[in-house]
Amino acid sequence: MAGGAVPDRVPRLPRGVRLHDDRVRACRVLLGPERALMLDEVGAAILDEVDGMQSLSVISARLAARYLAPEAEIRADVEVFLTDLAERRLVEWSDA
Amino acid sequence: MPEGVLPPPPPPIALLAELTHRCPLSCPYCSNPTELVARAAELDTAEWVRLFREAAEMGVLQLHLSGGEPASRRDLETLVAEARSAGLYVNLVTSGIGLTEARLDRLEAAGLDHVQLSLQGVRADISDRIGGLTGGFERKIAVARSVVARGLPLTLNAVMHRQNLDDLEATIALAVELGARRIEVACVQFHGWAMLNRGALMPTREQTDRAKRIVADARDRLRGRLVIDFVPPDWHADLPKACMGGWGSTGLNIAPDGTVLPCHGAASIPGLVFPNVRQVSLAWAWAESAAFNAFRGTAWMPEPCRSCDRRAVDHGGCRCQAMAVLGDARAPDPVCRRTPGRAALDRLLADALASDSGLTMRAPPR
Ligand code: SF4
Ligand code: SF4
Numbered sequence: 001m002a003g004g005a006v007p008d009r010v011p012r013l014p015r016g017v018r019l020h021d022d023r024v025r026a027c028r029v030l031l032g033p034e035r036a037l038m039l040d041e042v043g044a045a046i047l048d049e050v051d052g053m054q055s056l057s058v059i060s061a062r063l064a065a066r067y068l069a070p071e072a073e074i075r076a077d078v079e080v081f082l083t084d085l086a087e088r089r090l091v092e093w094s095d096a
Numbered sequence: 097m098p099e100g101v102l103p104p105p106p107p108p109i110a111l112l113a114e115l116t117h118r119c120p121l122s123c124p125y126c127s128n129p130t131e132l133v134a135r136a137a138e139l140d141t142a143e144w145v146r147l148f149r150e151a152a153e154m155g156v157l158q159l160h161l162s163g164g165e166p167a168s169r170r171d172l173e174t175l176v177a178e179a180r181s182a183g184l185y186v187n188l189v190t191s192g193i194g195l196t197e198a199r200l201d202r203l204e205a206a207g208l209d210h211v212q213l214s215l216q217g218v219r220a221d222i223s224d225r226i227g228g229l230t231g232g233f234e235r236k237i238a239v240a241r242s243v244v245a246r247g248l249p250l251t252l253n254a255v256m257h258r259q260n261l262d263d264l265e266a267t268i269a270l271a272v273e274l275g276a277r278r279i280e281v282a283c284v285q286f287h288g289w290a291m292l293n294r295g296a297l298m299p300t301r302e303q304t305d306r307a308k309r310i311v312a313d314a315r316d317r318l319r320g321r322l323v324i325d326f327v328p329p330d331w332h333a334d335l336p337k338a339c340m341g342g343w344g345s346t347g348l349n350i351a352p353d354g355t356v357l358p359c360h361g362a363a364s365i366p367g368l369v370f371p372n373v374r375q376v377s378l379a380w381a382w383a384e385s386a387a388f389n390a391f392r393g394t395a396w397m398p399e400p401c402r403s404c405d406r407r408a409v410d411h412g413g414c415r416c417q418a419m420a421v422l423g424d425a426r427a428p429d430p431v432c433r434r435t436p437g438r439a440a441l442d443r444l445l446a447d448a449l450a451s452d453s454g455l456t457m458r459a460p461p462r
Contacts, residue, residue: 016209016248031185033187033249033278036109036158089321
């Protein structure tokens with residue numbers, strides 16, 4: 001387990017929720033039941049890593065390397081972002 | 097921008113395609129107009145497919161395949177597949193009647209994204225009475241279970257009014273038991289058929305207050321399990337809702353015969369000529385037609401809306417409600433307590449609450 005004492009988890013997009021390239025608005029959109037969330041660059045970067053296989057720790061490490069930022073900080077941000085989506089049933093978690 | 101010229105509207109996000117007005121149910125609050133479109137006048141497969149492509153090109157993201165009952169169309173599977181290939185998120189808005197396992201198999205294979213199942217009541221007795229079809233409830237529950245078993249997201253669209261609002265807790269519990277991801281607690285909006293039935297359907301103030309508490313509590317308790325969207329009965333509110341986010345600002349409807357409308361009720365407004373996709377492109381209807389521009393921006397507004405601090409929040413409320421209650425689509429929404437129209441709405445409200453007339457069921461299209 002890469003996250004130390006904190007248990008690691010794997011996020012995924014449930015069926016019926018998907019990322020869409022919006023060419024008209026020039027952004028990425030998360031589409032789900034009655035929802036269309038226009039994503040900023042950070043949101044899109046996080047969701048691009050959500051493939052149902054990579055854990056929160058792996059995703060955070062990859063984004064930390066990409067943005068040259070401290071991993072703990074990135075992990076906290078990613079977790080808040082994905083937890084909010086999970087509360088709206090746009091993301092599901094499973095055990096690593 | 098020179099005075100009197102509107103900036104171009106932002107692209108629409110959602111398209112509601114009323115594929116047909118035919119429906120095996122006859123709900124007394126149906127959002128279809130009281131003048132229903134006959135089968136012979138419906139757009140054909142090729143016309144709908146062209147529209148889906150035009151819509152995606154304009155920036156529409158979500159397509160709601162609705163009716164009537166969309167399963168009354170034999171080409172529903174083809175339409176789903178074509179809409180998906182145009183790049184749209186495809187939602188089926190259905191009563192569930194007519195969706196056999198074989199049809200669900202084909203819809204799933206065609207790439208359907210989400211099913212929104214209407215619920216007329218939480219038990220067979222009330223559901224079948226409101227929907228007007230014996231056995232309808234049983235069929236609906238079977239469809240709900242099949243959708244969930246397939247792993248497709250299910251929304252229950254629970255239409256609530258005086259006769260079933262006391263069942264709200266049981267309705268939310270049913271959504272949880274069925275494994276729905278989302279429930280829409282949609283209190284009836286009083287236009288068209290529902291306006292004719294307001295004496296039987298208008299919820300009481302007490303029911304409304306209780307419903308708000310139940311929803312707030314359930315949202316807390318079920319966070320992460322069930323998404324709850326709530327459309328409260330607005331006649332008991334003090335300020336109007338921002339109907340559809342403002343006229344012609346986020347979405348559009350296409351009626352079975354190709355008429356393009358900003359919302360369900362818009363056809364009730366006299367003096368507006370709504371474009372038809374058999375004559376014009378969808379993009380022109382959205383951006384250029386006089387009907388879609390009639391209530392955009394703030395220049396059309398009367399006082400007190402024009403100088404009100406909420407004008408950018410609620411856009412003066414619902415045009416169709418102003419039409420239905422005051423006979424004037426340009427008036428402020430009569431729900432608003434800052435406007436003189438409220439007195440007329442209060443009179444209708446008191447009459448509706450004092451009445452207990454029977455239901456006038458929706459008639460079938462010719
Ligand atoms: S509201 Fe009832 S009658 Fe109207 S289309 Fe929906 S299921 Fe049919
Ligand atoms: S006066 Fe008009 S803009 Fe102001 S709250 Fe009432 S309806 Fe809305």
